[in-house]
Amino acid sequence: MEKISLKPSTESSEAKINLQPSNAPVKRLSVETSNSQIIEEDLSQGFSLREIQRPKFMEKPIMDFSSGNNRKRIIGVSSSGKGGTGKSTTALNLALFYQELNKNTVLVDMDIPFGDISTMLGMSTERCISDFADIPDDLSDIKVRDNMLLTYHNGLKVLPALRDLFDQNKVNSTAFVDKLLSKLESFDTIIIDLGPNFEALTVRVLEQATDIVYVTDDYETTFHNIYQGKNVLTRLGIDVTKLRLVINKSVSKNERDENVRATNVEKITGIRSIYFFPLVIEMPKLVDNSSYLVLDAQKHPYRNAVLKLIQDVSPELFTSKNTAVIESKSKKRGFFSKIFGGKE
Secondary structure (H helix, E strand, O other): OOOOEEOOOOOOEEEEEEEEOOOOOOOOOEEEEEOOOOOEEEEOOOOEEEEHHHHOOOOOOOOOOOOOOOOEEEEEEEOOOOOOOOOHHHHHHHHHHHHHHHEEEEEEOOOOOOHHHHHHHOOOOOOHHHHHHHHOOOOOOHHHHHHHOOOOOOOOOOEEEOOHHHHHHOOOOHHHHHHHHHHHHOEEEEEEEEOOOOOOOHHHHHHOOEEEEEEOOHHHHHHHHHHHHHHHHHOOOOOOOHEEEEEEEOOOOOOHHHHHHHHHHHHHHOOOOOOEEEEOOOHHHHHHOOHHHHHHOOOHHHHHHHHHHHHHHHHOOHHHHHHHHHHHHHHHHOHHHHHHHOOO
């Protein structure tokens, strides 16, 4: 059985616990407090990682976890040179929808320096990506899943962004990304919200991603930014055929308008896979209330747009069983979209 010892940290005056692997039996827990007192507690029954690491507000781990079904996806969601395009909202809605479809999805916030996925979901940052820099390399991925990740109410696992901006050096490296992804191997779908830049961790995620989703506003200026970003990826040796472009907050009135617009956008960006997510006036209100149309409004145009993207990226998910399950869940949620102005 895996043994883990705990030793007091002397890095600061605050109480800290360091996890280090050990071959010796663990007998006592020592914690150094701010007044330099040492508190010891017998651990005659052994050390429970779940009890120590698990945030108190979290739900029980979902037990219908499945893996090894050969449909793993690593989806990097980014933009090019500009914030405020709705990138994080897009990443979040994709992750929530994937969770509904395959019950085995994790959303990682790597938007440096100002990721806000945890705020959008109304969750604590008691666990964040920088914590992964300190965990033992031999800690099993199942223990990571159950103890180091937060759980949203529909079962989506979440890893929030940095709590402290001064921890950027802990995560902004190729080695850190490789370690993180190795600990998330048991998930079928890994969705990563990236910043609008080419930091070391961003580039490494894009190299490892099976799919890259760029999110942009419906303005020609931002299309040129996407084109420049695509050229940078090419120079970095990243396969740009993985690129899919989401034009967010689109005001196109019908499919014909979208087709004409898509043709023009393709000429500018060189990207052929283009998706239009409609402008939703009530979206800020929904986000503020941690409520999402992809979960609560089965026939809303926004949900249908997200669904179309997922169908193209992961057609293997759309079995008759999965389709029946998600339709059933949506019906049970009631008339949410009517309350907020969505169309049923």
